[in-house]
Amino acid sequence: MTASEQYASVRYIVDDVQAAVDFYTTHLGFALNTSAAPAFADVVRGPLRLLVSGPASSGARATPDDATTAGRNRIHLVVDDLDAEIDRLRSAGLSFRSDVIAGPGGRQILLTDPAGNLVELFQPAHRPATP
Secondary structure (H helix, E strand, O other): OOOOOOOEEEEEEOOOHHHHHHHHHHHOOOEEEEEEOOOEEEEEEOOEEEEEEOOOOHHHHOOOHHHOOOOOOEEEEEOOOHHHHHHHHHHOOOOEOOOOEEEOOEEEEEEEOOOOOEEEEEEEOOOOOOO
16 A cells, blocks of 8 residues: 555545536635546645546446445534634525534534535634643
8 A cells, every 4th residue: 555645535426526626616725636527626625635526437436336325424624713614605605504513622514515525614612722
């Protein structure tokens, strides 16, 4: 096995590669890395490389027939101000799949990309500085 030091990659199977690229680059701060649309593209944000694979891609074709529905997996994006992000994305016409959930670690909300894949926006709880 080889190790890539540059990115951690996650593959999302999508119905429309260009719609996914537009969603991630317009709304979530990703940059287009490569495109072989309509089959495949990859977008990057920091150390995350998101592989968006359309129906014609080898990644999508390798998926067994009994594993074609989305799971409960999601990418997790840390934001500084969750409320401001929610307002910005709602103003852009996006809707969310959950309400804001708060816990000891912070607050989060889920939205979906155009293919229905989940994206978690997470604002960590502010912790007092330790002496």
